[in-house]
Amino acid sequence: MNYKDLADLMFPDAKEISYYEEKYPERNLKEGAIVTRIAPSPTGFTHIGGLYQGLIAKKLAQQTEGVFFVRIEDTDQKREVKNAVSEIVNSLIDFGIGPDEGMISEDGEKGEYGPYKQSLRKEIYQAYAKYLIEQGKAYPCFCTSKEVEEIREKQENAKIRPGYYGVWAKCRKLTVEEMIEKIKAGEPWIVRFKSPGREDKKIKHKDVIKGNVEFPENDQDIVIIKADGLPTYHFAHAVDDHLMRTTHVIRGDEWLSSVPLHLQLFQELGFRAPKYAHIAPIMKNDEGNKRKLSKRKDPEAAVSYYVEEGIPKEAVIEYLLNIANSTFENWRRANPDKSIEEFDLQLNKMSVSGALFDMVKLLDVSKTVISKMTAEQVYNDTLNWAEKYDEELANLLKNNKEYSLKVLGIERGNKKPRKDIGKWSDVKETITYMYEELFKKDETPYPYQVIQDKEAICNILNTYITKYYDEKDDKQTWFDKIKELSGEMGYAKEVKEFKQNPGKYTAHVGDVSTVLRVALTKRTNTPDMYEIMQILGKETIQKRFQKAMRE
């Protein structure tokens, strides 16, 4: 009786590993090409951190003419959620980081290294587990969860390091004969890795992001095949990333402390280990404490949040790139119109500690992104958003396309475009007064400021529309006329003059403008009034003035 007999008894149907080694050969890529992946669990929720990881992985692959693939880590059947794969894949595709290979829809996949869903790879893991057993590098463990629990309690009471290792690893010491006997007697078993490590020895590792780190060696005989026959994360990671020929493992830094184990697994399996890049998570300040963005507590943790709020995808991506490499900001300033594909992302420039998520900064990035768009783009994106989240706005835009394009085009397209829209949900507030059907319904009072006297206001409006306003005026003439009007009403024609002669005037041309603006829009702040009047047209202006004089 030897290890081979034991292995055959445990996994009678498993193939030789050489079968898989041949089926999944080295990739034929150019020197330096990075093969990487994102490996989410299908929880039905795409986290902003996942998008961040995906973005980094995708950029790296794209920059080196490598491969970026998606693998689904669904070895924990308790956590299965319906349609979770499409949720993730669609988010990635929406944000422009669609995979080159792997899962591309709920059940669809592409590529020669599949299946890309771990639950479909059971036989592969078992083949490698069998191989380890044959080599005496893994063994069946018959401990019940209760027994493991008891061991742990003893260790805790004795204040020693918990875990299944050394003298505590009961089943490790069983003879092959005893193991076979137990299996034949029908005792349930799982498979444990026989760790060759010693806790009192150190292992040095160079992480692509974190740099040199030193850990004690792993000496835990961790579970590699669970009672349900599926592998644990650690084992699946080693087998999959080897067979899928991953060159760089990019993952959250909560995995950093598993590196000694993973390296050991690769070593014992006879695989070449990939490079590791452990990225710091995006954090949030919670009453003075930093913590990871949480699915439960923070709406902004969900990728869907940005979609719902109407923050453009490009803005989210740019913000994330900003966090990834602080050089991005300078690059963007130097190359305002280049595609982000041209930006060269560098792993070694990534921060080793987690950045606090900054919504204000994101919105600032977003305002800049939107300010560079054409009216047409703004129209289309806003309409797209509104069709899902704001029916009234959607109808407004659809029913008045040409008009809306003009409204959205105010002070857009010049060297110093407006930056007042940070997300599509801001649009409504900034444009509704331009539409008669909505303006008519507006019951709020007119917010007049310096000039409040009803008679004076009526006088200004009346005189302006009958005597001065002409749609054909250019901007300079238009404003000169408002100055003249101011003079005629007894106000200062220039603000400077007003300031230089305190007491001489009660108001100035700016205040007169404000009266016009308020009567026209019920707002004290608007974009350029000349353009507004041009778009509104004389007839509407008249109507609005009449309404203002009535109320």
Add this chain to the structure above:
RNA sequence: GGCCCCGUGGUCAAGCGGUUAAGACAUCGCCCUUUCACGGCGGAGACAUGGGUUCGAUUCCCGUCGGGGUCACCA
């Protein structure tokens, strides 16, 4: 608690033994201007802390404190 990682303005961050310690966002003031936004100029604001090493430490070493991670048949 053990082990590991991290600690530059409110936030993101350059810096890698000698710097007036960049820049961006936020904030404040001024300018531009009919309002707002944009833009321009300027201000305030930081090397967690105590010891070393050194002619000299934000930079190197150690301790302390603080933050984070990890110690599953979850990933």
